[in-house]
Amino acid sequence: MSETVPRPTLEAVAARAGVSRATVSRVVNGSDGVREPLAERVRQAVEELGYVPNQAARSLVTKRHDAIAVIVAEPETRVFSDPFFARQLRGISKELTAHDNQLVLLLTEGRDDHARVGRYLAGGHVDGALVFSLHIDDPLPELIQRAGLPAVFGGRPDWGGGRGGVVYVDSDNRGGARDAVRHLLGLGRSRVAHITGALDQTSAVDRLDGFRDVMVGADPGLVVEGDFTAAGGERAMRELLDHCPGLDAVFAANDLTAAGALRVLREHGRRVPDDVAVVGFDDMLPIAEQTDPPLTTVRQDIEGMGRLMARLLLRDLDRDTTADAAVGGSPSSVILPTTLVRRASA
């Protein structure tokens, strides 16, 4: 019924083309040293038989799998509540498939999942790993290293990336924040507040740092901690309005936060942007376009981040393969630029 027809093997193709396995292998893998007429005969046999190489057998000898693990720590619900994840994945996918690599997705649930992931990585199924949202006490890097796999991290890791040549890709959160605040100042605002993100995430810390870079010596009361959610934005905005009723601008750590802030501002009768200008971060659609008024925000190239992560990893991979020595040294981390998107809120 669902009985699979046994797929043709190299040998079958060889027999049909009247050559040896080795020759077929050469043709299939595009190495030279096979004269044209013969090669053509082989190609035809491949065609006729619908031959597709058996990856398992190939991996067994090459020790290459042409597969990359993408590891996402599930507790980061943020990853799931916004389209970031999907966009990044899309970038990764594009880059990987362009190089004939497969994407194996590992969503880790909790603590105990690490054992599973470790076993998997050690099991030699993949050639490398792409890892998201790493925390300081995360055993993942250790596991990956023990498995002898190269890895690239998404977002600056907690410990600053200073350790053992960790490679990561991140947006220029700090620079983006500076741009946002400068834009606000450029609008003639002077009492600029900041609602931070969840400060256990480096992106939130970096954005706060960027804010401070520009607002040196500002009233510390103008900074209130949020958590990247709309509810957090509302709460923080209320607090802000309470303590600093004179503020004329708000830089929110992300668009969701900004949306919450906007609601509270409206509730309190403040007009945006006339009374208070608001800038968000992420350019998270459709949120950013749907707020009232539409949000001025800092856009980052999410898909590009994903693609870049994959590219760095792949480069590392065939550096190992092709070169005898390190050709260009290990790859190093990359910070991607952001751009300010002007809409109506500031």
Add this chain to the structure above:
Amino acid sequence: MSETVPRPTLEAVAARAGVSRATVSRVVNGSDGVREPLAERVRQAVEELGYVPNQAARSLVTKRHDAIAVIVAEPETRVFSDPFFARQLRGISKELTAHDNQLVLLLTEGRDDHARVGRYLAGGHVDGALVFSLHIDDPLPELIQRAGLPAVFGGRPDWGGGRGGVVYVDSDNRGGARDAVRHLLGLGRSRVAHITGALDQTSAVDRLDGFRDVMVGADPGLVVEGDFTAAGGERAMRELLDHCPGLDAVFAANDLTAAGALRVLREHGRRVPDDVAVVGFDDMLPIAEQTDPPLTTVRQDIEGMGRLMARLLLRDLDRDTTADAAVGGSPSSVILPTTLVRRASA
């Protein structure tokens, strides 16, 4: 430097434990026929050497890969603009890892990608496929069948699923729509309008059907086509207000559409829910909670859908393996119930 230590093989473990490969294999795979003292010695050797079986070698002989492909058609940008995708993936992932299966993600870009996917599926890397948003002219089912792989589809396929025992999992879009409309009627509304989704998607068609089930013989002018976007919702709402200014309720095909409709209603000075009650679909967070007023909507169990898809597929797989004959017949499609979530808009 990044030189990998050669991983221990079965043979190495066997040598250390003073037994044969076969015995180690038995112990590792949990088959019986090895007496306890020996088994223990083997287990210890495994431990000491940190042995992990080589999957490639194993697959080569078992023809099993313990991996499932998840195929998502990229053009469905809807998939990427809302968290559906991630949620479903999460459900799938949970179920798969619980059964020690890996998740290989295939995002297909366009037409020409099908060749790649086909090759991959035929390449014998995976044991089955989970497929999303299939269209009527999609070559995917053909490819999958040719590769001899079992598959489960997400969402009712275009051609109605009547063909060749296609198995799919879907929400009860029609029933959910009925609930929504009945709720509106229960509120005493009588001129209920519907803004549809993109009607080339079965979910949109089903929701429309559900609407019609309840509103038999209603003014056809009360149904306007949307496209699942907020902009589409705005456009449709304007049209509706133009042609049927007397309407007192709107059932929107999804929450984004509802959000657009809400904006236009406010713009026209209609109060929600006093003048016009609005119900959405999806309970897409954070949108549904953030609209003004918060949206009454129909919730579907996205994660459950994913999990169920995976479960059906896995069941199908080891039905092939274990049973001599069909134990319980082929699995069949499942429709998951929806629930109405009451908030302020209706």
Add this chain to the structure above:
DNA sequence: CCGACGGGCCGGAGCGCTCTCGGATCACAT
């Protein structure tokens, strides 16, 4: 006490592929 029987364990074959060698072939120069 011997032969039959059976469960526990081992050796070997082989999954489909790659890759190293060495043999065959051919052009060209000797």
Add this chain to the structure above:
DNA sequence: ATGTGATCCGAGAGCGCTCCGGCCCGTCGG
């Protein structure tokens, strides 16, 4: 005609695993 490379191709080994057949040894009936 023969040597000489360079070039092309094939045979064979083996990657790490599973599984089959058979050997060995313990057990029991006669």
